[in-house]
Amino acid sequence: MEAFGNNLRRLRKEKGFTQEKLAFEIGIEISQISRIERGILNTSVSTANAISKALKVPIRELFDFDRDRLS
Amino acid sequence: MEAFGNNLRRLRKEKGFTQEKLAFEIGIEISQISRIERGILNTSVSTANAISKALKVPIRELFDFDRDRLS
DNA sequence: TAAAAAATAGGCAAATTTGCCTATTTTATT
DNA sequence: AATAAAATAGGCAAATTTGCCTATTTTTTA
Numbered sequence: 001m002e003a004f005g006n007n008l009r010r011l012r013k014e015k016g017f018t019q020e021k022l023a024f025e026i027g028i029e030i031s032q033i034s035r036i037e038r039g040i041l042n043t044s045v046s047t048a049n050a051i052s053k054a055l056k057v058p059i060r061e062l063f064d065f066d067r068d069r070l071s
Numbered sequence: 072m073e074a075f076g077n078n079l080r081r082l083r084k085e086k087g088f089t090q091e092k093l094a095f096e097i098g099i100e101i102s103q104i105s106r107i108e109r110g111i112l113n114t115s116v117s118t119a120n121a122i123s124k125a126l127k128v129p130i131r132e133l134f135d136f137d138r139d140r141l142s
Numbered sequence: 143t144a145a146a147a148a149a150t151a152g153g154c155a156a157a158t159t160t161g162c163c164t165a166t167t168t169t170a171t172t
Numbered sequence: 173a174a175t176a177a178a179a180t181a182g183g184c185a186a187a188t189t190t191g192c193c194t195a196t197t198t199t200t201t202a
Binding site: 001004042043044045046048049052058059060063065 | 072075113114115116117119120123129130131134136
C-alpha cells in the first residue's frame with residue numbers, strides 16, 4: 001500500500017503530471033491522490049486501473065511492491 | 072470491475088483453486104471472493120496484489136480489462 | 143526572497159467494502 | 173438420481189474510502 005503510493009508518485013512525476021492534473025483526468029479528488037501516494041489509504045482496483053491508463057504506464061509498474069526495498 | 076471479476080474467475084479455475092481455498096490463502100472471506108468475481112464490488116489494491124501472489128499470476132492478467140470484449 | 147504553484151493535513155457526512163453469518167442454488171461426483 | 177462440493181445470495185454492523193471543503197506547509201519559479 002505504501003509501495004503502491006511510492007510507485008505512483010514516482011511514475012506520476014516521471015510523466016510530468018501534478019496531483020491536480022492526474023486527479024482531474026481520472027475524475028477523482030486531489031486529496032485522494034495525496035492520500036494514496038502517502039499510503040494512507042488502499043484505493044480500489046478501478047482507480048488503480050484509471051491511474052494506469054491516465055499515466056500510460058503498465059499496471060505492473062504500480063504494483064511493483066518490492067521495488068522500494070532496493071532504494 | 073466486472074472484467075476484473077471475470078479474469079479472476081478464469082485464472083482461479085485455471086490454477087485449480089476453489090473460492091474457499093483462495094479466500095483462505097489470502098485471509099479474506101469467501102463471500103468477498105464471490106462478490107469480486109461477480110463484479111458486485113470493487114476490491115482494493117492490496118487484495119488484488121494478494122490474489123496475484125496467491126494464484127501466481129501476473130497482476131497485469133487480472134487487470135486485462137479489455138480481454139472480455141474478445142470473447 | 144517574494145509570489146505562485148504544488149502538496150499535505152485533516153474534519154465530516156455519505157457511500158462503499160469488509161467480515162461474519164445463515165440459507166439457498168448450482169455444479170460435480172459417485 | 174442421490175449425495176457432496178462449490179458457488180451464490182443477502183442481511184447486518186463495523187470499518188474504510190470517497191468527495192467536498194478549508195487551512196497550512198513545502199517546493200518551485202520569477
